Structures are given as structure tokens and as C-alpha cells.
Amino acid sequence: MSHPGAAAAAAVATDPPPPSPSPPPALPPVVEWPEGGVLTRDWVAALASTLDWCSRHLPADRLPTLLPSALVQRLVLAAAAILHREPNLVRVDPRPGQSVVVVGDLHGQLHDVIFLLRDAGFPSEERIFVFNGDYVDRGAWGLESLLLLLAWKVLLPNCVFLLRGNHESKYCTSVYGFEQEVMAKYKDQGPQVYRKFLRCFEDLPLATIIAGCVYTAHGGIFRGTIVLPSKRSKKGKKGRKNKADFAVDPTSMRLGSLDELLKARRTVLDPPWEGQNLIPGDVLWSDPSLEMGLSPNNERGIGLLWGPDITQEFLRTNNLKLIIRSHEGPDARDKRHDLLGMDKGYTIDHEVECGKLITLFSAPDYPQFQASEERYNNCGAYIVLSSPDFATPVFHSFEAVKPRPPAHPFYDFEDVIDSDEELNLDAMDSGTSSQ
Numbered sequence: 445m446s447h448p449g450a451a452a453a454a455a456v457a458t459d460p461p462p463p464s465p466s467p468p469p470a471l472p473p474v475v476e477w478p479e480g481g482v483l484t485r486d487w488v489a490a491l492a493s494t495l496d497w498c499s500r501h502l503p504a505d506r507l508p509t510l511l512p513s514a515l516v517q518r519l520v521l522a523a524a525a526i527l528h529r530e531p532n533l534v535r536v537d538p539r540p541g542q543s544v545v546v547v548g549d550l551h552g553q554l555h556d557v558i559f560l561l562r563d564a565g566f567p568s569e570e571r572i573f574v575f576n577g578d579y580v581d582r583g584a585w586g587l588e589s590l591l592l593l594l595a596w597k598v599l600l601p602n603c604v605f606l607l608r609g610n611h612e613s614k615y616c617t618s619v620y621g622f623e624q625e626v627m628a629k630y631k632d633q634g635p636q637v638y639r640k641f642l643r644c645f646e647d648l649p650l651a652t653i654i655a656g657c658v659y660t661a662h663g664g665i666f667r668g669t670i671v672l673p674s675k676r677s678k679k680g681k682k683g684r685k686n687k688a689d690f691a692v693d694p695t696s697m698r699l700g701s702l703d704e705l706l707k708a709r710r711t712v713l714d715p716p717w718e719g720q721n722l723i724p725g726d727v728l729w730s731d732p733s734l735e736m737g738l739s740p741n742n743e744r745g746i747g748l749l750w751g752p753d754i755t756q757e758f759l760r761t762n763n764l765k766l767i768i769r770s771h772e773g774p775d776a777r778d779k780r781h782d783l784l785g786m787d788k789g790y791t792i793d794h795e796v797e798c799g800k801l802i803t804l805f806s807a808p809d810y811p812q813f814q815a816s817e818e819r820y821n822n823c824g825a826y827i828v829l830s831s832p833d834f835a836t837p838v839f840h841s842f843e844a845v846k847p848r849p850p851a852h853p854f855y856d857f858e859d860v861i862d863s864d865e866e867l868n869l870d871a872m873d874s875g876t877s878s879q
């Protein structure tokens with residue numbers, strides 16, 4: 445009788461060798477500002493793959509070992525300086541041969557952002573991108589997602605346009621995860637990094653008009669203002685020159701004009717829900733409805749609800765054909781029995797004489813962290829607009845990149861209401877800009 449060990453040894457000797465373990469993933473180099481100071485496409489591509497690598501192989505609090513705090517802050521400030529110079533309403537006028545990709549909410553789902561950019565074709569002189577806001581919160585990689593888009597903005601400032609979403613605010617990021625995410629990843633440096641992002645949020649423009657016929661914004665339309673008697677500022681105090689001499693007329697709910705949008709003051713940490721400066725809050729928080737007219741958005745506590753008649757009035761007055769807004773995901777639409785569900789990543793909400801109103805949502809399988817067992821399993825979508833008719837959208841729906849790397853949520857997703865982004869008005873910072 446042979447020794448059992450001998451038989452085992454023989455078996456090892458005759459069996460094919462076990463598959464060699466997969467090689468350890470190569471550690472990417474630390475991200476450094478490029479030599480000469482100017483970003484290149486290769487640098488942005490390497491940034492994307494490093495961010496992806498870190499999300500898969502590094503614990504969140506080790507991110508600074510490859511993505512130093514100083515680099516993050518420099519990139520955020522470089523982008524903010526460019527964004528700051530853009531008007532509230534950016535005119536995107538494609539040259540012959542240029543198409544425009546419009547993107548909705550992303551909410552920190554880095555892998556889906558990377559997929560979307562590759563699927564649509566990266567930004568270039570041939571392909572302009574317009575992002576409708578809500579880059580951060582909810583998902584685990586808001587910092588990485590937004591940083592990647594800011595890098596594209598710095599690389600191609602005239603081909604990439606980043607608008608503000610309601611989540612690009614102090615209040616939302618304190619409730620829905622982004623502030624905690626930055627603190628968890630950057631520890632001692634967290635407060636400085638977060639402050640730079642807040643400054644950048646204040647600089648994000650509010651809306652675009654593409655090819656003269658398509659209006660895009662995160663929430664949608666906005667109310668009008670009245671001119672106040674001019675109170676000449678004392679000795680032209682510096683920094684006061686942009687202070688608007690107008691206010692919202694509390695007695696009327698008149699649809700605002702593009703000129704009024706251009707004059708609004710957007711440098712607020714949290715767009716106010718009351719007082720004189722209501723246009724930013726309206727643009728970022730409003731929702732369409734099937735009820736006619738303009739009314740306060742009581743569900744949200746800020747912004748407006750607007751009906752098909754207002755869509756028609758806005759399109760006709762401004763000689764436009766299409767509104768593309770975002771802001772409502774599958775969870776929000778689950779509660780809206782008047783409007784369609786968000787399972788394809790877009791809905792057509794109003795069809796009127798002058799054109800259409802579309803809601804576009806680009807975060808598939810959203811939210812990343814969900815308290816209920818049943819997930820929405822929604823697709824995300826992006827829209828391509830091209831010549832000769834920029835007002836005829838081509839929709840591209842896509843599924844989530846799976847499996848997502850395991851990650852911890854940075855907010856209490858079981859306690860924070862899934863769909864309604866109801867405001868705790870007392871917690872909002874609607875004071876003047878930090879700048």
C-alpha cells in the first residue's frame with residue numbers, strides 16, 4: 445500500500461500545471477502636472493485610466509498616493525478660471541462638420557462616465573460635448589468623475605461645456621455624499637480640496653443654446669424679473685459692478701427672458717429659493733409638468749413647475765426648437781404619475797407646435813446605492829445633435845458597466861429619501877459668494 449502522500453505527489457507531477465495567478469495589476473505612476481504646464485490628450489487619457497485603476501485597486505483613502513491633493517486643487521482651479529469667464533448662457537455654435545453630444549446627470553458613476561465618453565467618441569475639434577450638470581453625489585466616485593471632465597474642459601475649453609446642476613452646491617453635497625467623499629479620500633487636506641470644488645461650482649454656467657435652436661440646462665426654464673430703481677453703488681466699489689439692479693416680482697409668475705438669464709448672479713454656494721436672485725434656483729431645480737402654466741415647485745421647495753404652454757412660449761419667443769433638460773432620474777420619475785418613466789435614459793415630455801421638451805439622464809443603474817432590494821435597472825442615454833438639423837436629436841441608450849468595483853457610500857442612503865430632493869431650507873447657504 446503506497447503512502448497517500450506519494451499518490452498526491454504523483455498526481456501533481458502528471459496533471460497540467462495550475463493556471464498561473466493573474467499578474468498583479470501594474471501600479472500606475474503618480475499623476476503629475478504635465479511638464480511645460482499644458483495638458484495633452486495623452487495626459488487626460490492617462491488620468492482616466494489611473495482614476496479607473498484606483499477605483500478598482502486602492503482603498504478610497506489611498507487615492508492621494510496616486511492623485512496628490514495639490515494636483516487635484518490645481519486642476520480644479522485651472523478649470524474654474526476658464527468657467528468663470530463664461531457667461532450664464534453659453535452660445536455653442538458648431539462649425540461645419542462639428543456635432544454636439546449632450547449628456548445628463550452622471551452622479552459619480554465613474555465607470556459609466558468613462559464608457560459614455562468612449563462610446564460617444566471623445567471630445568475633439570469634431571465633437572463638442574455639453575454636460576447638463578449633476579456630476580457628483582450619490583455615486584462613490586464623484587471626485588474622480590468631475591475631475592476627469594474638468595481635465596477635458598482645460599484641454600479643450602471650446603469643445604467641452606460643463607453646466608451647473610443642483611448637486612453642484614454646498615447644501616446638496618453636504619447631504620448626498622460628495623463632501624464626505626472628499627473628506628474620506630483627502631483626510632487632512634479634505635477641507636481645502638472641498639473648498640476648491642465649491643468655488644468651481646459657483647463658476648459653472650447655467651445654460652447653453654446650441655446652434656441657435658436648442659436650449660439646455662439642468663432643471664429648465666426660469667421666471668422673469670422686474671427692474672428696480674437704480675441705486676448707484678457708492679464710488680463704483682470693486683466687485684459690485686455685476687450686482688444686478690433687478691429682482692423677481694413676487695406678484696407675478698412671468699416666464700423669464702434670455703437677457704434676464706444672462707444678467708443673473710450665479711456665484712452663490714446654494715441658489716436661493718426666496719429673495720431677489722431666483723433665476724439660478726429656477727434653472728437648476730425646476731421640473732416640467734402636464735399642468736398648464738407656471739407654478740411653484742412645492743415638491744422640491746425651490747424652482748418651478750411648467751406646463752406645455754410655457755414650453756411653447758419659451759421656444760416661440762426665443763426662436764428655438766428644442767429644450768434638453770435633466771434632473772429627474774428613475775427614482776424621481778417613479779413618483780411622477782403624469783410623466784413617463786426613465787428606463788431608457790430619456791423621455792419626451794412636451795410636444796408642442798414649435799418643438800419638444802426632452803429630459804435626459806445619463807446615469808445607468810441609478811442610484812448606485814439603493815435601500816430597496818429592487819433596483820430600477822435603468823439605462824442611461826446621451827443625445828447627438830448634428831447638421832443639417834441640430835434640432836433633431838439622435839438618442840443613444842446604454843447599460844451600466846458591471847460589475848462595479850465594491851465601494852462604500854459616503855452618505856446615509858437608507859435614511860436620505862430616495863427620490864425627492866426636498867430641501868432643508870434652513871441648511872442652505874444662499875449668502876453671497878465665497879469669492
Ligand SMILES: [Mn+2]
Binds near residue numbers: 549611662
Ligand atoms: Mn438634479
